[in-house]
Amino acid sequence: MRTRRSFTKPLVLVSGFAFLNVAMYLLIHRFWIGGSSFLPMIGIGGPENKFIFAFIVNMGVIAGAALGALTSGEFRFRLPSVADLPKAILGGILIGIGVTLAPGTCTTSFVTGMPMLSVSSFLSGAGIFIGGYIVFRIIWRKP
Amino acid sequence: MNFTTLVAVGFLFGIGFGYFVQRAGLCFAHGLGEIFIGKGKRICRMFAVIFIITAAGFLISGYISPELGLKTIGQLRGFGFYNLLSGIFFGAGIFLNGGCILGTLRQIGEGNMTFIVVFVSMIPGMALVVYGLNPLLEKNYNIHNVLLPDLLGVAAPFITGTLIMGALIWLLILMRRKS
Numbered sequence: 001m002r003t004r005r006s007f008t009k010p011l012v013l014v015s016g017f018a019f020l021n022v023a024m025y026l027l028i029h030r031f032w033i034g035g036s037s038f039l040p041m042i043g044i045g046g047p048e049n050k051f052i053f054a055f056i057v058n059m060g061v062i063a064g065a066a067l068g069a070l071t072s073g074e075f076r077f078r079l080p081s082v083a084d085l086p087k088a089i090l091g092g093i094l095i096g097i098g099v100t101l102a103p104g105t106c107t108t109s110f111v112t113g114m115p116m117l118s119v120s121s122f123l124s125g126a127g128i129f130i131g132g133y134i135v136f137r138i139i140w141r142k143p
Numbered sequence: 144m145n146f147t148t149l150v151a152v153g154f155l156f157g158i159g160f161g162y163f164v165q166r167a168g169l170c171f172a173h174g175l176g177e178i179f180i181g182k183g184k185r186i187c188r189m190f191a192v193i194f195i196i197t198a199a200g201f202l203i204s205g206y207i208s209p210e211l212g213l214k215t216i217g218q219l220r221g222f223g224f225y226n227l228l229s230g231i232f233f234g235a236g237i238f239l240n241g242g243c244i245l246g247t248l249r250q251i252g253e254g255n256m257t258f259i260v261v262f263v264s265m266i267p268g269m270a271l272v273v274y275g276l277n278p279l280l281e282k283n284y285n286i287h288n289v290l291l292p293d294l295l296g297v298a299a300p301f302i303t304g305t306l307i308m309g310a311l312i313w314l315l316i317l318m319r320r321k322s
Contacts, residue, residue: 010167010168010169010185010189011189013166013167013169014163014167014169014189014192014193015192015193015196017159017163017164017167017169017193018192018193018196018197018200019196019200020156020159020160020163021160021197021200022196022197022200022204024153024156025200025201025204025211026200026204026207026208026211028144028149028152029210029211030149030153031201033216034243034244034245035233038262038265038269039273041265041266041269042266042269042270042274044273052150053146053150053153054153056150056153056154056157057153057156057157057160058157058244059154059157060153060155060156060157060158060159060160060161061157061158061160061161061164061245061248061249062161062248062251062252063157063161063252064157064158064159064160064161064162064163064164064165064252065161065162065164065165065248065249065250065251065252065253066161066252066254067158067165068161068162068163068164068165068166068252069165069253072166074165074253075253075254076253076254076255077254078254078255078256078257079256080256080257080259080260081257084257085257085260087239087240087241088240088257088258088260088261088264089260089261090236090240090264091235091236091238091239091240091241091261091264092240092260092261092262092263092264092265092268093264093265093267093268094232094233094236094239094268095232095233095237095240095244095261095264095265096236096264096265096266096267096268096269096270096272097232097236097268097269097272098229098230098231098232098233098234098235098236098268099229099233099244099265099268100268100269100272100273100277101225101229101232101272102225102226102228102229102230105233105243105244106171106172106175106233106234106237106243107171107243107244108216108244109216109230110190110193111193111197112197112216113216114194115194115197115200115201116201116213116214116215116216116290117198117213117290117291117292117299117302117303118213118214118215118216118288118290118291119288119289119290119291119294120215120216120226120288121216121226122291123226123230124226124227124229124233125230126227126230127226127227127228127229127230127231127234128171128175128230128233128234128237129175129230129234130230130234131230131231131232131233131234131235131236131238132172132175132176132234132237133179133234134231134235135234135235135238135239136175136176136179136238139238139239
């Protein structure tokens with residue numbers, strides 16, 4: 001029982017995520033990316049269809065998350081509330097601008113870019129902190 | 144490996160990523176929020192663990208095959224001001240809707256359809272930059288993306304090793320229980 005519990009601890013689970021990222025790179029020479037993977041939605045497949053590949057991987061992420069939620073009893077179908085729609089739409093548009101202005105989603109930067117020592121990812125990481133903090137101050141805590 | 148097989152294997156890896164992310168509750172947007180309210184230990188521990196494993200794995204991969212090893216992320220516009228600017232837009236976006244890319248995908252998988260709206264709303268943002276701004280930006284900005292070892296003139300194993308040691312010490316400090 002104790003062994004089973006230890007395998008469900010968040011740090012063990014994120015270790016599994018990190019090992020999978022390295023394993024995918026070793027096995028098929030591709031790594032996980034976030035933002036650019038959505039460019040096929042506006043008709044851009046990328047060089048050697050790299051973005052299409054990444055898009056399919058991310059569709060797998062949705063399937064995997066659904067699997068995790070269903071097996072743990074955390075799956076709950078929720079329709080968007082009208083009050084949440086403006087934030088969701090504006091947030092989505094800003095994310096869309098951010099991921100195409102320069103590559104740098106938080107996950108690509110923190111999970112793949114920084115461990116790869118890619119300079120652009122360190123800069124993107126700094127930008128994400130600044131952008132997040134601005135919205136945090138405006139919405140949650142007024143200065 | 145043909146593209147169909149590649150995509151099929153990638154999809155299976157995606158399922159694995161999604162499963163681990165959902166069970167761990169990993170979302171960098173939530174994590175940033177935790178940091179800003181002074182309760183960032185959980186996300187910092189997660190980031191340290193991910194960094195240690197992937198940094199070591201990516202560095203070692205270069206010794207396994209010359210095709211692997213460290214590579215720059217994102218060929219678009221190299222590195223510089225635009226990374227910072229894109230990060231600011233992105234950071235504001237994820238904080239507004241409450242989900243980073245992984246968090247958005249995870250929440251769709253968990254049945255939260257608000258994140259389908261987020262997902263679809265990315266289309267006009269991406270189209271604006273790709274079809275509107277890109278032609279202008281490409282004329283004015285052309286810097287090659289580089290790796291930190293090239294920028295600093297220090298060997299990659301030394302930098303990765305130092306960062307991993309730092310992350311390990313940071314992780315130990317974060318995991319220390321308060322007496």
